[in-house]
Amino acid sequence: MIITGMFDYFDCDVKCPVCSNSVSDFQTKDFDRCFDHYQPGDLVDRRSLKSIRVYTTCPHLRVFEKFENDIMYIKTQSLWIEYIIPIIRGHIVRDQNLWRRSTHELNVSGIRFHKRDTFTEQDARKEVEVWNKKITDDIRITEFERKLHEEIYTTKS
Numbered sequence: 001m002i003i004t005g006m007f008d009y010f011d012c013d014v015k016c017p018v019c020s021n022s023v024s025d026f027q028t029k030d031f032d033r034c035f036d037h038y039q040p041g042d043l044v045d046r047r048s049l050k051s052i053r054v055y056t057t058c059p060h061l062r063v064f065e066k067f068e069n070d071i072m073y074i075k076t077q078s079l080w081i082e083y084i085i086p087i088i089r090g091h092i093v094r095d096q097n098l099w100r101r102s103t104h105e106l107n108v109s110g111i112r113f114h115k116r117d118t119f120t121e122q123d124a125r126k127e128v129e130v131w132n133k134k135i136t137d138d139i140r141i142t143e144f145e146r147k148l149h150e151e152i153y154t155t156k157s
């Protein structure tokens with residue numbers, strides 16, 4: 001997850017709607033932004049708060065850019081996933097069916113890694129390739145399952 005200024009953590013586990021992988025590192029800016037941890041079911045002492053917004057990203061594509069001064073530059077194209085979660089009687093609602101999700105493709109953003117001593121540019125490219133293959137396979141399988149599910153259940157009815 002990208003660091004976006006000050007925030008608190010929201011600990012929950014959901015499935016990415018595109019690749020079906022677990023995403024869990026959510027953030028929120030609706031509390032005191034002190035890197036505290038909140039989770040579904042928590043009692044939050046704020047009468048005026050009707051809902052909170054939590055967000056994360058699921059990385060779907062990485063593009064190796066360059067090595068420069070021992071720093072490796074990699075761009076990541078991600079799916080932005082956010083939820084509006086109701087607060088009822090001071091509690092963050094646990095039932096994910098009541099959460100409202102929205103998603104969009106996030107523009108490519110640069111990520112830098114410090115280059116490890118024995119790590120060559122070739123190693124870096126290979127690692128990115130392996131990651132991209134895994135995630136494109138995950139996306140393809142998810143799409144295939146949905147298509148199959150739709151076919152089975154629409155022909156039966």
Ligand SMILES: [Zn+2]
Binds near residue numbers: 017018020058059060
């Ligand atoms: Zn995903």
